[in-house]
Amino acid sequence: MALELPIYMDYHATTPVDPRVLEAMLPYFTKRFGNAASRSHRFGWEAEEAVGAAREQVAALIGAEKPEEIVFTSGASESNNLALKGAAEFYAERGNHIVTTKVEHKAVLDTCKNLEKHGWQVTYLDVDPQGLVSVESVAAALTDKTVLVSVMLANNEVGSIQPIAAIGALCKERGVLFHVDAVQGIGKTDFDVRAMGVDLASITAHKIYGPKGVGALYVRRSKPRVRLAAQIDGGGHERGMRSGTLNAPSIVGFGKACDILRHGWREEAARLAGMRDRLARHLTSSLDHVFLNGPALDSGKRLPNNLNLSFAYVEGEGLMMAIKDVAVSSGSACTSASLEPSYVLRAIGVDEELAHTSIRFGLGRFNTDEEVDYVGDLVVNKVKKLRDLSPLYEMAREGIDLKSIQWAAH
Amino acid sequence: MAYNDKVIDHTENPRNVGTLDKEDPNVGTGLVGAPACGDVMRLQIRVGDGGVIEDAKFKTFGCGSAIASSSLATEWLKGRTLDEAERIKNTDIVTELNLPPVKIHCSVLAEDAIKSAIDDFRKKQASRRAQG
Numbered sequence: 027m028a029l030e031l032p033i034y035m036d037y038h039a040t041t042p043v044d045p046r047v048l049e050a051m052l053p054y055f056t057k058r059f060g061n062a063a064s065r066s067h068r069f070g071w072e073a074e075e076a077v078g079a080a081r082e083q084v085a086a087l088i089g090a091e092k093p094e095e096i097v098f099t100s101g102a103s104e105s106n107n108l109a110l111k112g113a114a115e116f117y118a119e120r121g122n123h124i125v126t127t128k129v130e131h132k133a134v135l136d137t138c139k140n141l142e143k144h145g146w147q148v149t150y151l152d153v154d155p156q157g158l159v160s161v162e163s164v165a166a167a168l169t170d171k172t173v174l175v176s177v178m179l180a181n182n183e184v185g186s187i188q189p190i191a192a193i194g195a196l197c198k199e200r201g202v203l204f205h206v207d208a209v210q211g212i213g214k215t216d217f218d219v220r221a222m223g224v225d226l227a228s229i230t231a232h233k234i235y236g237p238k239g240v241g242a243l244y245v246r247r248s249k250p251r252v253r254l255a256a257q258i259d260g261g262g263h264e265r266g267m268r269s270g271t272l273n274a275p276s277i278v279g280f281g282k283a284c285d286i287l288r289h290g291w292r293e294e295a296a297r298l299a300g301m302r303d304r305l306a307r308h309l310t311s312s313l314d315h316v317f318l319n320g321p322a323l324d325s326g327k328r329l330p331n332n333l334n335l336s337f338a339y340v341e342g343e344g345l346m347m348a349i350k351d352v353a354v355s356s357g358s359a360c361t362s363a364s365l366e367p368s369y370v371l372r373a374i375g376v377d378e379e380l381a382h383t384s385i386r387f388g389l390g391r392f393n394t395d396e397e398v399d400y401v402g403d404l405v406v407n408k409v410k411k412l413r414d415l416s417p418l419y420e421m422a423r424e425g426i427d428l429k430s431i432q433w434a435a436h
Numbered sequence: 437m438a439y440n441d442k443v444i445d446h447t448e449n450p451r452n453v454g455t456l457d458k459e460d461p462n463v464g465t466g467l468v469g470a471p472a473c474g475d476v477m478r479l480q481i482r483v484g485d486g487g488v489i490e491d492a493k494f495k496t497f498g499c500g501s502a503i504a505s506s507s508l509a510t511e512w513l514k515g516r517t518l519d520e521a522e523r524i525k526n527t528d529i530v531t532e533l534n535l536p537p538v539k540i541h542c543s544v545l546a547e548d549a550i551k552s553a554i555d556d557f558r559k560k561q562a563s564r565r566a567q568g
Binding site for chain 2: 339340341342343344347348350358367377378379382414415416417418419420428433434
Protein backbone atom coordinates (compact mmCIF):
# COMPACT_ATOMS: atom_id res chain seq x y z
CA MET A 27 0.00 0.00 0.00
CA ALA A 28 1.32 3.40 -0.94
CA LEU A 29 2.17 5.71 1.88
CA GLU A 30 -0.26 8.59 2.30
CA LEU A 31 0.83 11.99 3.57
CA PRO A 32 0.44 13.65 5.99
CA ILE A 33 1.13 11.00 8.61
CA TYR A 34 -0.57 11.35 11.99
CA MET A 35 1.60 10.48 15.02
CA ASP A 36 0.00 12.66 17.65
CA TYR A 37 -2.49 10.18 19.15
CA HIS A 38 -2.06 11.66 22.64
CA ALA A 39 -3.73 14.82 21.38
CA THR A 40 -6.71 13.14 19.79
CA THR A 41 -7.62 10.14 17.64
CA PRO A 42 -9.72 9.70 14.53
CA VAL A 43 -13.13 8.09 15.01
CA ASP A 44 -12.94 4.37 14.30
CA PRO A 45 -15.21 3.55 11.31
CA ARG A 46 -17.04 0.98 13.47
CA VAL A 47 -17.73 3.70 16.01
CA LEU A 48 -19.04 6.07 13.36
CA GLU A 49 -21.30 3.37 11.96
CA ALA A 50 -22.79 2.75 15.39
CA MET A 51 -23.41 6.48 15.87
CA LEU A 52 -25.05 7.39 12.57
CA PRO A 53 -28.63 6.18 13.18
CA TYR A 54 -28.79 8.29 16.33
CA PHE A 55 -28.38 11.52 14.40
CA THR A 56 -31.34 10.97 12.09
CA LYS A 57 -33.81 8.13 12.63
CA ARG A 58 -33.27 7.56 16.35
CA PHE A 59 -32.84 11.16 17.38
CA GLY A 60 -34.98 11.07 20.50
CA ASN A 61 -34.26 12.75 23.81
CA ALA A 62 -33.23 10.09 26.30
CA ALA A 63 -35.20 11.99 28.93
CA SER A 64 -38.49 11.71 27.01
CA ARG A 65 -40.38 9.05 28.89
CA SER A 66 -43.61 9.24 26.95
CA HIS A 67 -42.79 7.81 23.52
CA ARG A 68 -40.74 5.37 21.54
CA PHE A 69 -38.20 7.93 20.35
CA GLY A 70 -37.23 8.69 23.91
CA TRP A 71 -37.20 5.03 24.95
CA GLU A 72 -34.96 4.14 22.04
CA ALA A 73 -32.45 6.84 22.95
CA GLU A 74 -32.58 5.91 26.62
CA GLU A 75 -31.96 2.27 25.78
CA ALA A 76 -29.00 3.15 23.56
CA VAL A 77 -27.51 5.38 26.25
CA GLY A 78 -28.02 2.61 28.78
CA ALA A 79 -26.20 0.10 26.61
CA ALA A 80 -23.33 2.55 26.15
CA ARG A 81 -23.21 3.14 29.90
CA GLU A 82 -22.73 -0.61 30.36
CA GLN A 83 -19.94 -0.67 27.77
CA VAL A 84 -18.08 2.21 29.43
CA ALA A 85 -18.58 0.68 32.90
CA ALA A 86 -17.30 -2.69 31.71
CA LEU A 87 -14.07 -1.25 30.30
CA ILE A 88 -13.03 0.34 33.60
CA GLY A 89 -14.37 -2.37 35.90
CA ALA A 90 -17.20 -0.35 37.45
CA GLU A 91 -19.61 -2.37 39.55
CA LYS A 92 -22.75 -0.79 38.10
CA PRO A 93 -23.49 1.17 34.91
CA GLU A 94 -25.16 3.85 37.09
CA GLU A 95 -21.71 4.80 38.31
CA ILE A 96 -20.98 6.35 34.90
CA VAL A 97 -21.93 10.04 34.58
CA PHE A 98 -21.70 11.30 31.02
CA THR A 99 -20.11 14.68 30.49
CA SER A 100 -18.79 16.80 27.61
CA GLY A 101 -15.27 15.43 28.04
CA ALA A 102 -12.48 14.96 30.52
CA SER A 103 -11.99 18.64 31.34
CA GLU A 104 -15.57 18.74 32.54
CA SER A 105 -15.15 15.41 34.33
CA ASN A 106 -12.07 16.69 36.16
CA ASN A 107 -13.83 19.91 37.09
CA LEU A 108 -16.89 18.03 38.34
CA ALA A 109 -14.82 15.54 40.32
CA LEU A 110 -12.66 18.13 42.08
CA LYS A 111 -15.09 21.01 42.52
CA GLY A 112 -18.02 18.68 43.13
CA ALA A 113 -16.21 16.74 45.86
CA ALA A 114 -14.70 19.89 47.38
CA GLU A 115 -18.08 21.53 47.62
CA PHE A 116 -19.91 18.46 48.93
CA TYR A 117 -17.29 17.40 51.45
CA ALA A 118 -16.23 20.87 52.61
CA GLU A 119 -17.09 19.99 56.21
CA ARG A 120 -14.51 17.17 56.13
CA GLY A 121 -11.53 19.40 55.45
CA ASN A 122 -9.95 21.78 52.96
CA HIS A 123 -6.94 19.95 51.55
CA ILE A 124 -6.28 18.27 48.19
CA VAL A 125 -3.18 16.32 47.15
CA THR A 126 -2.15 16.11 43.50
CA THR A 127 1.05 16.09 41.40
CA LYS A 128 2.96 18.67 39.38
CA VAL A 129 2.52 16.72 36.14
CA GLU A 130 -1.28 16.53 36.00
CA HIS A 131 -3.21 17.84 33.03
CA LYS A 132 -4.14 21.54 33.16
CA ALA A 133 -7.79 20.59 33.67
CA VAL A 134 -6.77 19.26 37.10
CA LEU A 135 -4.05 21.82 37.91
CA ASP A 136 -6.12 24.84 36.94
CA THR A 137 -9.16 23.48 38.79
CA CYS A 138 -6.94 23.13 41.87
CA LYS A 139 -5.70 26.70 41.41
CA ASN A 140 -9.30 27.82 41.27
CA LEU A 141 -10.13 25.93 44.49
CA GLU A 142 -7.15 27.58 46.18
CA LYS A 143 -8.88 30.92 45.59
CA HIS A 144 -11.81 29.55 47.54
CA GLY A 145 -9.88 28.61 50.65
CA TRP A 146 -8.61 25.17 49.68
CA GLN A 147 -5.03 24.10 50.32
CA VAL A 148 -3.45 22.07 47.55
CA THR A 149 -0.23 20.05 47.73
CA TYR A 150 1.41 19.63 44.32
CA LEU A 151 3.73 16.64 44.70
CA ASP A 152 7.07 16.38 42.95
CA VAL A 153 7.72 13.45 40.64
CA ASP A 154 10.95 11.56 40.00
CA PRO A 155 12.96 11.80 36.73
CA GLN A 156 10.67 9.15 35.25
CA GLY A 157 7.66 11.33 35.99
CA LEU A 158 6.44 8.98 38.71
CA VAL A 159 4.99 10.04 42.03
CA SER A 160 5.85 7.83 45.00
CA VAL A 161 3.19 6.35 47.25
CA GLU A 162 5.31 7.45 50.20
CA SER A 163 5.16 11.08 49.14
CA VAL A 164 1.38 10.86 48.82
CA ALA A 165 1.19 9.28 52.29
CA ALA A 166 3.43 11.98 53.75
CA ALA A 167 1.28 14.73 52.26
CA LEU A 168 -2.00 13.50 53.77
CA THR A 169 -3.31 15.43 56.76
CA ASP A 170 -6.51 15.16 58.79
CA LYS A 171 -7.83 17.92 56.53
CA THR A 172 -7.24 16.00 53.27
CA VAL A 173 -10.48 15.35 51.41
CA LEU A 174 -9.21 14.15 48.04
CA VAL A 175 -6.16 12.82 46.24
CA SER A 176 -6.02 13.29 42.45
CA VAL A 177 -3.39 11.47 40.39
CA MET A 178 -3.42 10.77 36.67
CA LEU A 179 -3.24 7.19 35.37
CA ALA A 180 -0.67 8.07 32.71
CA ASN A 181 1.07 11.24 31.64
CA ASN A 182 0.21 12.74 28.26
CA GLU A 183 3.73 13.98 27.50
CA VAL A 184 6.18 11.39 28.73
CA GLY A 185 3.83 8.42 29.22
CA SER A 186 4.65 7.66 32.87
CA ILE A 187 2.15 5.20 34.39
CA GLN A 188 1.49 6.08 38.03
CA PRO A 189 1.19 3.51 40.85
CA ILE A 190 -2.59 3.86 40.99
CA ALA A 191 -3.38 0.63 42.85
CA ALA A 192 -0.94 1.45 45.65
CA ILE A 193 -2.22 5.00 46.00
CA GLY A 194 -5.79 3.66 45.94
CA ALA A 195 -5.01 1.27 48.79
CA LEU A 196 -3.44 4.09 50.77
CA CYS A 197 -6.46 6.34 50.26
CA LYS A 198 -8.85 3.57 51.37
CA GLU A 199 -6.79 3.02 54.49
CA ARG A 200 -6.79 6.73 55.31
CA GLY A 201 -10.42 7.34 54.35
CA VAL A 202 -9.57 9.86 51.65
CA LEU A 203 -11.35 10.07 48.29
CA PHE A 204 -9.24 9.11 45.27
CA HIS A 205 -9.74 10.66 41.84
CA VAL A 206 -7.88 9.42 38.77
CA ASP A 207 -7.61 11.32 35.48
CA ALA A 208 -7.50 8.16 33.37
CA VAL A 209 -7.73 9.87 29.96
CA GLN A 210 -4.34 8.80 28.58
CA GLY A 211 -4.17 5.35 30.10
CA ILE A 212 -7.38 3.51 29.39
CA GLY A 213 -7.05 0.91 26.70
CA LYS A 214 -3.26 1.10 26.90
CA THR A 215 -2.53 -0.08 30.41
CA ASP A 216 -4.44 -1.91 33.15
CA PHE A 217 -7.14 0.16 34.75
CA ASP A 218 -9.83 -1.24 37.01
CA VAL A 219 -11.61 1.10 39.39
CA ARG A 220 -12.61 -1.65 41.82
CA ALA A 221 -9.30 -3.50 41.89
CA MET A 222 -7.40 -0.22 42.23
CA GLY A 223 -9.57 1.44 44.86
CA VAL A 224 -10.55 4.39 42.68
CA ASP A 225 -13.53 6.52 43.75
CA LEU A 226 -13.71 8.96 40.85
CA ALA A 227 -12.26 8.57 37.35
CA SER A 228 -12.28 10.89 34.35
CA ILE A 229 -12.24 9.50 30.83
CA THR A 230 -12.94 10.84 27.35
CA ALA A 231 -14.00 9.32 24.05
CA HIS A 232 -11.80 11.22 21.61
CA LYS A 233 -8.56 9.68 22.88
CA ILE A 234 -9.88 6.16 22.28
CA TYR A 235 -11.22 6.45 18.71
CA GLY A 236 -14.57 7.90 19.74
CA PRO A 237 -16.01 11.34 18.96
CA LYS A 238 -14.94 14.61 20.54
CA GLY A 239 -17.20 16.37 23.02
CA VAL A 240 -18.19 13.39 25.13
CA GLY A 241 -16.61 11.91 28.22
CA ALA A 242 -17.54 10.41 31.54
CA LEU A 243 -16.90 10.62 35.23
CA TYR A 244 -16.99 7.36 37.15
CA VAL A 245 -18.54 8.02 40.56
CA ARG A 246 -18.36 5.10 43.00
CA ARG A 247 -21.71 4.10 44.50
CA SER A 248 -20.68 1.78 47.28
CA LYS A 249 -17.87 1.50 49.79
CA PRO A 250 -17.89 4.41 49.87
CA ARG A 251 -20.89 5.97 48.16
CA VAL A 252 -19.39 9.12 46.67
CA ARG A 253 -21.51 12.25 46.48
CA LEU A 254 -20.80 15.36 44.46
CA ALA A 255 -22.26 18.83 44.30
CA ALA A 256 -23.50 19.37 40.74
CA GLN A 257 -21.66 22.06 38.81
CA ILE A 258 -24.35 22.41 36.13
CA ASP A 259 -27.92 22.82 37.32
CA GLY A 260 -30.93 21.94 35.21
CA GLY A 261 -33.14 18.97 34.58
CA GLY A 262 -31.39 16.70 37.07
CA HIS A 263 -30.02 14.30 34.47
CA GLU A 264 -27.31 11.78 35.38
CA ARG A 265 -28.55 11.22 38.93
CA GLY A 266 -28.59 14.95 39.49
CA MET A 267 -24.85 15.24 39.03
CA ARG A 268 -24.80 16.64 35.52
CA SER A 269 -27.83 18.25 33.97
CA GLY A 270 -28.19 18.60 30.23
CA THR A 271 -29.81 16.56 27.47
CA LEU A 272 -27.65 13.56 26.80
CA ASN A 273 -25.61 13.62 23.60
CA ALA A 274 -26.97 10.23 22.54
CA PRO A 275 -25.12 9.75 19.21
CA SER A 276 -21.76 10.55 20.80
CA ILE A 277 -22.52 8.46 23.88
CA VAL A 278 -23.35 5.51 21.62
CA GLY A 279 -20.01 6.05 19.86
CA PHE A 280 -18.18 6.33 23.18
CA GLY A 281 -19.73 3.01 24.26
CA LYS A 282 -18.73 1.33 21.03
CA ALA A 283 -15.17 2.67 21.33
CA CYS A 284 -14.94 1.23 24.85
CA ASP A 285 -16.36 -2.09 23.69
CA ILE A 286 -13.75 -2.36 20.90
CA LEU A 287 -10.96 -1.68 23.39
CA ARG A 288 -12.29 -4.10 26.00
CA HIS A 289 -12.07 -6.93 23.48
CA GLY A 290 -8.60 -6.28 22.20
CA TRP A 291 -6.63 -3.58 23.95
CA ARG A 292 -3.81 -5.89 25.07
CA GLU A 293 -3.07 -6.97 21.50
CA GLU A 294 -3.28 -3.37 20.36
CA ALA A 295 -0.97 -2.19 23.14
CA ALA A 296 1.59 -4.83 22.19
CA ARG A 297 1.44 -3.80 18.54
CA LEU A 298 1.86 -0.11 19.44
CA ALA A 299 4.82 -0.91 21.70
CA GLY A 300 6.40 -2.85 18.84
CA MET A 301 6.10 0.10 16.46
CA ARG A 302 7.21 2.57 19.12
CA ASP A 303 10.31 0.51 19.93
CA ARG A 304 11.09 0.17 16.22
CA LEU A 305 10.94 3.94 15.80
CA ALA A 306 13.09 4.49 18.88
CA ARG A 307 15.73 2.02 17.66
CA HIS A 308 15.77 3.62 14.22
CA LEU A 309 16.30 7.12 15.62
CA THR A 310 18.79 6.31 18.37
CA SER A 311 20.92 4.04 16.19
CA SER A 312 21.20 6.62 13.38
CA LEU A 313 21.72 9.78 15.45
CA ASP A 314 23.95 10.73 18.35
CA HIS A 315 22.94 13.07 21.20
CA VAL A 316 19.36 11.78 21.37
CA PHE A 317 17.87 11.57 24.87
CA LEU A 318 14.77 9.74 26.05
CA ASN A 319 12.45 11.79 28.29
CA GLY A 320 10.44 9.75 30.78
CA PRO A 321 10.53 6.08 31.83
CA ALA A 322 12.63 3.50 29.98
CA LEU A 323 10.76 1.89 27.10
CA ASP A 324 10.95 -1.59 28.62
CA SER A 325 10.23 -0.49 32.19
CA GLY A 326 6.56 -1.39 32.11
CA LYS A 327 5.96 2.10 33.48
CA ARG A 328 5.43 3.86 30.19
CA LEU A 329 2.47 4.01 27.83
CA PRO A 330 3.13 1.59 24.96
CA ASN A 331 2.51 4.24 22.29
CA ASN A 332 4.56 7.07 23.79
CA LEU A 333 8.00 8.15 22.65
CA ASN A 334 9.41 11.47 23.84
CA LEU A 335 12.91 12.28 22.62
CA SER A 336 15.17 15.29 22.81
CA PHE A 337 17.33 15.81 19.72
CA ALA A 338 20.07 17.97 21.20
CA TYR A 339 21.07 21.12 19.26
CA VAL A 340 17.87 21.07 17.14
CA GLU A 341 14.95 23.20 18.29
CA GLY A 342 11.65 21.31 18.44
CA GLU A 343 9.48 23.60 16.40
CA GLY A 344 12.17 23.97 13.77
CA LEU A 345 12.24 20.19 13.48
CA MET A 346 8.46 19.93 13.33
CA MET A 347 8.46 22.42 10.48
CA ALA A 348 11.12 20.41 8.68
CA ILE A 349 8.97 17.29 8.98
CA LYS A 350 5.75 19.09 8.30
CA ASP A 351 4.16 16.06 6.61
CA VAL A 352 4.28 14.29 9.97
CA ALA A 353 2.04 15.38 12.84
CA VAL A 354 3.85 15.21 16.18
CA SER A 355 4.18 17.67 19.05
CA SER A 356 6.96 19.33 20.99
CA GLY A 357 7.69 20.50 24.52
CA SER A 358 9.42 23.49 22.99
CA ALA A 359 8.33 26.91 24.16
CA CYS A 360 7.54 28.00 20.64
CA THR A 361 4.61 25.62 20.33
CA SER A 362 2.79 26.85 23.38
CA ALA A 363 0.78 30.02 23.74
CA SER A 364 2.72 30.90 26.89
CA LEU A 365 6.20 30.63 25.28
CA GLU A 366 7.23 28.56 28.31
CA PRO A 367 8.69 25.13 27.72
CA SER A 368 6.70 22.15 28.94
CA TYR A 369 6.01 22.14 32.69
CA VAL A 370 6.03 18.34 32.64
CA LEU A 371 9.58 18.17 31.24
CA ARG A 372 10.63 20.77 33.79
CA ALA A 373 9.04 18.73 36.60
CA ILE A 374 11.00 15.61 35.62
CA GLY A 375 14.23 17.61 35.62
CA VAL A 376 14.92 17.96 31.90
CA ASP A 377 17.27 20.89 31.20
CA GLU A 378 15.59 23.86 29.59
CA GLU A 379 17.96 23.53 26.64
CA LEU A 380 16.89 19.94 26.08
CA ALA A 381 13.21 20.71 26.71
CA HIS A 382 13.37 23.01 23.68
CA THR A 383 14.57 20.11 21.54
CA SER A 384 11.92 17.58 22.57
CA ILE A 385 9.53 15.83 20.22
CA ARG A 386 6.61 13.66 21.31
CA PHE A 387 5.61 10.82 19.02
CA GLY A 388 2.23 9.30 19.89
CA LEU A 389 1.46 6.15 17.95
CA GLY A 390 -2.02 4.78 17.41
CA ARG A 391 -4.39 2.29 15.90
CA PHE A 392 -4.02 3.40 12.30
CA ASN A 393 -0.24 3.72 12.10
CA THR A 394 1.70 1.13 10.10
CA ASP A 395 5.26 -0.19 10.10
CA GLU A 396 5.76 1.53 6.74
CA GLU A 397 4.82 4.86 8.31
CA VAL A 398 7.16 4.23 11.22
CA ASP A 399 10.05 3.57 8.84
CA TYR A 400 9.24 6.60 6.72
CA VAL A 401 9.07 8.85 9.78
CA GLY A 402 12.30 7.37 11.13
CA ASP A 403 14.17 8.10 7.88
CA LEU A 404 12.69 11.57 7.58
CA VAL A 405 13.52 12.59 11.15
CA VAL A 406 17.11 11.28 10.88
CA ASN A 407 17.61 13.16 7.64
CA LYS A 408 16.13 16.44 8.93
CA VAL A 409 17.89 16.33 12.29
CA LYS A 410 21.19 15.97 10.43
CA LYS A 411 20.30 18.85 8.15
CA LEU A 412 19.26 21.09 11.04
CA ARG A 413 22.39 20.21 12.99
CA ASP A 414 24.43 21.42 10.01
CA LEU A 415 22.50 24.64 10.50
CA SER A 416 22.95 24.76 14.26
CA PRO A 417 25.67 26.95 15.77
CA LEU A 418 25.30 24.91 18.99
CA TYR A 419 26.11 21.63 17.27
CA GLU A 420 29.18 23.20 15.65
CA MET A 421 30.33 24.60 19.00
CA ALA A 422 29.72 21.29 20.78
CA ARG A 423 31.78 19.47 18.17
CA GLU A 424 34.60 21.96 18.62
CA GLY A 425 34.57 20.96 22.27
CA ILE A 426 33.10 24.20 23.57
CA ASP A 427 31.10 23.67 26.75
CA LEU A 428 27.84 25.44 25.95
CA LYS A 429 27.17 25.92 29.64
CA SER A 430 30.39 27.94 30.00
CA ILE A 431 29.12 30.65 27.68
CA GLN A 432 27.45 33.78 29.04
CA TRP A 433 24.26 33.73 27.01
CA ALA A 434 22.13 36.84 26.99
CA ALA A 435 18.69 35.66 28.05
CA HIS A 436 15.99 37.38 26.05
CA MET B 437 -1.37 28.53 12.69
CA ALA B 438 -0.09 27.40 9.31
CA TYR B 439 3.39 28.33 8.20
CA ASN B 440 3.61 30.87 5.41
CA ASP B 441 5.36 30.12 2.12
CA LYS B 442 8.30 32.52 2.52
CA VAL B 443 9.21 31.09 5.91
CA ILE B 444 8.91 27.54 4.56
CA ASP B 445 11.08 28.45 1.56
CA HIS B 446 13.85 29.85 3.77
CA THR B 447 13.77 26.85 6.09
CA GLU B 448 13.78 24.31 3.29
CA ASN B 449 16.39 26.19 1.28
CA PRO B 450 18.27 28.31 3.79
CA ARG B 451 20.58 30.86 2.09
CA ASN B 452 24.18 31.37 3.10
CA VAL B 453 24.52 28.70 5.75
CA GLY B 454 28.04 28.37 7.02
CA THR B 455 30.96 29.62 8.99
CA LEU B 456 33.50 32.37 8.28
CA ASP B 457 36.85 32.43 10.06
CA LYS B 458 36.12 34.44 13.17
CA GLU B 459 39.84 35.24 13.59
CA ASP B 460 39.93 36.98 10.20
CA PRO B 461 40.22 40.75 10.88
CA ASN B 462 37.74 41.46 8.11
CA VAL B 463 35.08 39.19 9.63
CA GLY B 464 32.55 40.32 12.22
CA THR B 465 30.65 37.75 14.25
CA GLY B 466 27.40 38.18 16.14
CA LEU B 467 26.19 35.43 18.47
CA VAL B 468 22.85 36.24 20.10
CA GLY B 469 20.09 34.43 21.96
CA ALA B 470 20.37 31.59 24.44
CA PRO B 471 19.85 27.81 24.25
CA ALA B 472 17.59 27.94 27.31
CA CYS B 473 15.31 30.35 25.48
CA GLY B 474 15.09 28.11 22.44
CA ASP B 475 16.93 30.28 19.91
CA VAL B 476 20.54 31.11 19.16
CA MET B 477 21.68 32.93 16.03
CA ARG B 478 25.22 33.31 14.76
CA LEU B 479 25.57 35.78 11.95
CA GLN B 480 28.91 36.62 10.31
CA ILE B 481 29.93 39.24 7.77
CA ARG B 482 33.12 39.70 5.78
CA VAL B 483 33.73 43.33 4.93
CA GLY B 484 35.73 44.48 1.92
CA ASP B 485 38.00 47.50 1.66
CA GLY B 486 35.26 49.94 0.70
CA GLY B 487 33.23 49.04 3.81
CA VAL B 488 30.96 46.90 1.70
CA ILE B 489 29.77 43.52 3.01
CA GLU B 490 31.16 40.95 0.59
CA ASP B 491 29.86 37.85 2.26
CA ALA B 492 27.45 36.89 5.02
CA LYS B 493 26.88 33.51 6.66
CA PHE B 494 24.62 32.25 9.41
CA LYS B 495 23.82 29.30 11.59
CA THR B 496 20.69 29.26 13.74
CA PHE B 497 19.26 27.03 16.44
CA GLY B 498 15.59 27.85 16.59
CA CYS B 499 12.14 27.59 15.12
CA GLY B 500 11.38 28.02 11.42
CA SER B 501 10.81 31.75 11.80
CA ALA B 502 14.16 32.21 13.51
CA ILE B 503 15.93 30.28 10.74
CA ALA B 504 14.06 32.25 8.06
CA SER B 505 14.78 35.62 9.73
CA SER B 506 18.52 34.98 9.84
CA SER B 507 18.61 33.47 6.35
CA LEU B 508 16.83 36.55 4.99
CA ALA B 509 19.21 38.83 6.92
CA THR B 510 22.25 37.30 5.21
CA GLU B 511 20.62 37.84 1.81
CA TRP B 512 20.00 41.48 2.58
CA LEU B 513 23.46 42.10 4.03
CA LYS B 514 25.47 41.08 0.99
CA GLY B 515 26.48 44.06 -1.10
CA ARG B 516 25.42 46.65 1.46
CA THR B 517 27.71 49.08 3.23
CA LEU B 518 27.92 48.83 7.01
CA ASP B 519 25.86 52.02 7.37
CA GLU B 520 23.16 50.59 5.13
CA ALA B 521 23.26 47.28 6.98
CA GLU B 522 22.78 49.04 10.29
CA ARG B 523 19.55 50.52 9.05
CA ILE B 524 17.90 47.08 8.62
CA LYS B 525 15.07 46.98 11.12
CA ASN B 526 13.32 43.98 12.61
CA THR B 527 10.06 45.36 11.23
CA ASP B 528 11.45 45.03 7.68
CA ILE B 529 11.94 41.32 8.37
CA VAL B 530 8.47 40.98 9.90
CA THR B 531 6.95 42.57 6.80
CA GLU B 532 8.98 40.53 4.31
CA LEU B 533 8.30 37.19 6.02
CA ASN B 534 4.80 38.09 7.18
CA LEU B 535 5.63 36.95 10.71
CA PRO B 536 2.76 36.64 13.20
CA PRO B 537 2.99 38.57 16.52
CA VAL B 538 4.20 35.50 18.45
CA LYS B 539 7.24 35.32 16.13
CA ILE B 540 8.29 38.97 16.22
CA HIS B 541 11.02 38.14 18.74
CA CYS B 542 12.74 36.11 15.96
CA SER B 543 13.07 39.26 13.85
CA VAL B 544 14.33 41.21 16.87
CA LEU B 545 16.98 38.58 17.38
CA ALA B 546 18.03 38.83 13.71
CA GLU B 547 18.38 42.63 14.03
CA ASP B 548 20.45 42.11 17.20
CA ALA B 549 22.64 39.61 15.34
CA ILE B 550 23.30 42.10 12.51
CA LYS B 551 24.19 44.88 14.95
CA SER B 552 26.35 42.54 17.00
CA ALA B 553 28.29 41.36 13.90
CA ILE B 554 28.88 44.96 12.77
CA ASP B 555 29.98 45.90 16.28
CA ASP B 556 32.40 43.01 16.42
CA PHE B 557 33.90 43.99 13.06
CA ARG B 558 34.30 47.65 14.10
CA LYS B 559 35.93 46.71 17.40
CA LYS B 560 38.40 44.51 15.57
CA GLN B 561 39.24 47.32 13.16
CA ALA B 562 39.64 49.81 16.00
CA SER B 563 41.97 47.56 17.96
CA ARG B 564 43.99 46.91 14.80
CA ARG B 565 44.36 50.65 14.22
CA ALA B 566 45.34 51.10 17.85
CA GLN B 567 47.99 48.42 17.51
CA GLY B 568 49.14 49.61 14.11
